Structure formats: structure tokens, C-alpha cells
Amino acid sequence: MKKITYTFLTVACFFFLTSCGKKTETDPMGNSVKEATTVQTPEELGKEIFEGKGTCATCHKADAKVIGPSLKEISKIYKDKKASIALFLKGEGEPLVDPSQYEVMKANFAITKTLSDEELDALEVYIHSLNK
Numbered sequence: 001m002k003k004i005t006y007t008f009l010t011v012a013c014f015f016f017l018t019s020c021g022k023k024t025e026t027d028p029m030g031n032s033v034k035e036a037t038t039v040q041t042p043e044e045l046g047k048e049i050f051e052g053k054g055t056c057a058t059c060h061k062a063d064a065k066v067i068g069p070s071l072k073e074i075s076k077i078y079k080d081k082k083a084s085i086a087l088f089l090k091g092e093g094e095p096l097v098d099p100s101q102y103e104v105m106k107a108n109f110a111i112t113k114t115l116s117d118e119e120l121d122a123l124e125v126y127i128h129s130l131n132k
């Protein structure tokens with residue numbers, strides 16, 4: 001009797017383990033579901049450039065003036081004047097926030113001119129996203 005119980009448990013264990021391991025996620029059509037690839041929003045891309053290769057975060061903070069004006073101030077002025085931050089970063093705009101310090105900012109056009117339109121738009125989206 002003991003032996004039968006033991007065999008039964010071993011077999012039960014075996015099926016339990018294998019059934020678990022074989023389980024695959026499927027959608028209603030029966031196709032296996034692949035892990036969703038994360039899509040980066042423009043806001044996230046903008047933040048990444050701002051803090052990364054753009055080096056903008058050295059001089060600009062969200063709330064406070066450091067070397068450059070705060071991002072909230074920049075966003076507010078650009079919204080009020082319905083101006084484009086992306087165009088300014090291409091060197092095609094006028095300084096609207098602090099023209100007396102324009103020369104300091106102008107040096108960064110060496111970096112921003114290497115960015116794509118998509119990346120410049122992302123920077124603009126990110127700057128405005130902090131002004132909510």
C-alpha cells in the first residue's frame with residue numbers, strides 16, 4: 001500500500017511540474033503573446049537628451065534659475081508668445097527669455113544643431129511638460 005501511494009505522489013508531482021513549465025501566454029486568437037516592447041514617448045526622449053547628450057541640465061533646472069532660466073519660466077514665456085523652442089534651438093529664433101545672457105546659450109547651438117527635428121521637438125515637449 002505504501003509503495004502505491006509513493007508512486008502515485010511521484011507521478012502527480014511529475015505532471016504538476018511539467019504542466020507548469022509548459023504554460024505559455026496566449027491572446028484570444030491563440031497566438032503566443034510576446035513581451036510588449038516599450039515605446040518611448042517624446043517627453044521621455046526629451047528628458048533623456050536634456051539630461052544626457054544635450055548637457056542642458058547643467059545650466060537649466062525645472063523650478064529654479066541656475067545659470068540659465070528655469071524650464072518653467074522658459075515654457076511660460078514661449079507659451080505666452082506662441083513661439084517655438086525647437087526653432088530657437090536651431091538658431092532660427094530670437095532670445096525671448098533673457099536676451100542679455102543670449103551669448104551663453106548660443107554656445108549650445110553647437111550641440112543642438114546636431115540634433116534631429118524629432119529630438120528638438122522632444123526637447124520642446126519635455127520643457128512644456130514641466131509647466132503644468
Ligand code: HEC
Nearest residue numbers: 054055056059067068095096097098099101102104105108
Ligand atoms: C552653459 C549653460 C547652458 C547650457 C548647457 C544650456 N543653456 Fe539654455 N540657456 C542658458 C542661458 C544663460 C540662457 C538665457 C539666455 C537666453 O534667454 O537666450 C538660456 C536660455 C535658454 C532658452 C530660452 C531662450 C530664449 O528664448 O531666451 C531655452 C529654450 C534653452 N536655454 C534651452 C536649452 C537646451 C534645450 C539646452 C541643451 C541642449 C540648453 N539650453 C543648454 C544657458 C545654458
